[in-house]
Amino acid sequence: MREVWTTGRIRAAEDVVLARTQPGALMRRAAFAVSVHAARMLRERSGRVAGCRVALLVGAGNNGGDALWAGAFLRRRGVGVTAVLLAPDKTHTEGLAALRRAGGRVVTAADVSSERSDGDSNALATADLVIDGIVGLAARGGLRPDAAALVERVTAPIIAVDLPSGVDPDTGAVTGPAVAAAATVTFGAYKPLHVLAPAASRCGEVHLIDIGLRPELGEPDFRVLDPGDVAARLPLPKPADDKYTQGVVGVAAGGSTYPGAAVLTTSGAVLTKSGMVRYAGSAADVVRARWPEVIATGSLSDAGRVQAWVTGPGLGTASGARETVREVLAADVPVIADADAVNLLAAHPDLWDAREPGTPLVLTPHEREFARLAGDIGDDHVAAVVAAAKRCDAVVLLKGHSTVIADQDGRVLVHYTGRAWPATAGSGDVLSGIIGALLAAGVEPLFAAGCAAWLHDSAAAIAASGAPTPASLIAEAIPAAIRALEPKT
Ligand SMILES: NC(=O)C1=CN([C@@H]2O[C@H](COP(=O)(O)OP(=O)(O)OC[C@H]3O[C@@H](n4cnc5c(N)ncnc54)[C@H](O)[C@@H]3O)[C@@H](O)[C@H]2O)[C@@H](O)CC1
Ligand SMILES: [K+]
Numbered sequence: 001m002r003e004v005w006t007t008g009r010i011r012a013a014e015d016v017v018l019a020r021t022q023p024g025a026l027m028r029r030a031a032f033a034v035s036v037h038a039a040r041m042l043r044e045r046s047g048r049v050a051g052c053r054v055a056l057l058v059g060a061g062n063n064g065g066d067a068l069w070a071g072a073f074l075r076r077r078g079v080g081v082t083a084v085l086l087a088p089d090k091t092h093t094e095g096l097a098a099l100r101r102a103g104g105r106v107v108t109a110a111d112v113s114s115e116r117s118d119g120d121s122n123a124l125a126t127a128d129l130v131i132d133g134i135v136g137l138a139a140r141g142g143l144r145p146d147a148a149a150l151v152e153r154v155t156a157p158i159i160a161v162d163l164p165s166g167v168d169p170d171t172g173a174v175t176g177p178a179v180a181a182a183a184t185v186t187f188g189a190y191k192p193l194h195v196l197a198p199a200a201s202r203c204g205e206v207h208l209i210d211i212g213l214r215p216e217l218g219e220p221d222f223r224v225l226d227p228g229d230v231a232a233r234l235p236l237p238k239p240a241d242d243k244y245t246q247g248v249v250g251v252a253a254g255g256s257t258y259p260g261a262a263v264l265t266t267s268g269a270v271l272t273k274s275g276m277v278r279y280a281g282s283a284a285d286v287v288r289a290r291w292p293e294v295i296a297t298g299s300l301s302d303a304g305r306v307q308a309w310v311t312g313p314g315l316g317t318a319s320g321a322r323e324t325v326r327e328v329l330a331a332d333v334p335v336i337a338d339a340d341a342v343n344l345l346a347a348h349p350d351l352w353d354a355r356e357p358g359t360p361l362v363l364t365p366h367e368r369e370f371a372r373l374a375g376d377i378g379d380d381h382v383a384a385v386v387a388a389a390k391r392c393d394a395v396v397l398l399k400g401h402s403t404v405i406a407d408q409d410g411r412v413l414v415h416y417t418g419r420a421w422p423a424t425a426g427s428g429d430v431l432s433g434i435i436g437a438l439l440a441a442g443v444e445p446l447f448a449a450g451c452a453a454w455l456h457d458s459a460a461a462i463a464a465s466g467a468p469t470p471a472s473l474i475a476e477a478i479p480a481a482i483r484a485l486e487p488k489t
Contacts, residue, residue, distance in 0.1 A: 014026070017212050024094060027066060027095075030185075033207070034070035035070040038131060053123075053126055054129050055156075056070070056084065058086060060087035063133045064087075064095065067095075068092055069099075073102075080105075129156050134147050134151075134165035135165045141168075143177040158181045158182060159181060159182065159185060160181035162186050162191075165179045167199035168379065169192065172198065173379040184205070184206045187211045187213075189213055190208060194206050195402060201418060222413060234273075235438065244275070244276065246274060247442060248307050248440060249278070251281075252327075253312060254287075254315070256282045258283075260314065261314020261339075266287050266291055267430060267472065267476075270294065271476070271478040272433065278295045278296070280302070307334070309334075309336070310336050310436030311336070312341030312342060313340070329354040332359055334439040336362040336435045338429070343372060345363070361394040363392060365397075365399070367400065374388035385404045386406040388406070397453065407446040413449070422456060429471065434455055435452040455482065
């Protein structure tokens, strides 16, 4: 499990560790790691390290200090290093002295911008690699114009120190010009931007360097599930199980207008776990035709007992749909409410009264549905989703390139996907079915949503395999996604 802390907490931990270490020691450790990754990248790209050229973009703070020290270490390996100073009067003193001692060249941003053709002012044009030390934890807003103008001139790959400059460290928002790095070397702990879109797509591969902060950090602000976490939580049938004991999933979705939503939601449920799936609604014939193993009935009252309900996809918002949501919420079993069910809950506050207190509810809005339910999301998605989860007393999963999932107790999971394959019609219906299957099996709601987001993304990647995929094929790839996890049977 990848653990993530917000910058305020990382800085507090840094202060504790700084107070008991030699001045400059942490920075040199961080910078040395940057130089190691820079050297590796040079070797991979040009087959050598000595003789290559590296340009450093150096801002006013310690992030610039890291870059300068990294430059000094690279000089020792025979690399030609030029530092481009954005704030010559405020440059990190020891870092600058170290680079000069090591034989590095130093120019100002103004020299580079003047487009003189001598070697120094050409530093960016001739670099094999650029190290971004413009700004780190203190970043606010997009790159300032002088920094943005420099970054625009870069053609070589960039290694970001701590984070790509210009992105917001805590929200991952990109509100102006920002660096797009080939790799990021970060220190002490992952920060939100490394896993939150859109900033995460600008990090390249992220390398975490231990600088001794972990004992001072406490509980993380949020977590990212890895394949092992998902495998450990997937419900697998035990020898004594029968079709009922694994948890029966009920699907109350779709209808005569959107029978496809009924099929896709049911597909997600059927393919995620063994046992039984029931369907209740006016698309019963269509569902039965696609999945003969599903017990399909025309109405909720005929459906029989289930251990979790999935509702919302393709349900519409007419009075019949409202009654369906009301009945499902009153059923005293966990519910996953998606799409129209979220819209109905937003539009008809009385529906909340149908809910049995303490019965788990998972809401899975996309951004527009979220706005209807909880207001404008703003730049800080994590804070908005946590607030909505507390207010709705539910697990809230906000869909997006970074799926953010919050429990009402404040725990947060984030799933970042660098791929857009799941962004296809009906894909959310499949996700709902997966969540329903996991809820019915007794998986804790936060992790049912978290594991489902992971499985859905993995299934989409398998189904797409580099080309567009429809939602039906995402559902069909769920078993392959589970097999790839190698859960223990
Ligand atoms: N505290 C420590 O012990 C350590 C800190 N380290 C480094 O120190 C960094 C934090 O350093 P600082 O607190 O000095 O601050 P930064 O280096 O992050 O920021 C420096 C300055 O950049 C400017 N700036 C802010 N937003 C900007 C924008 N959008 N465009 C251009 N310039 C902008 C501001 O004037 C700010 O003061 C970390 O990210 C990390 O790289 C590492 O050396 C590890 C050890
Ligand atoms: K940076």
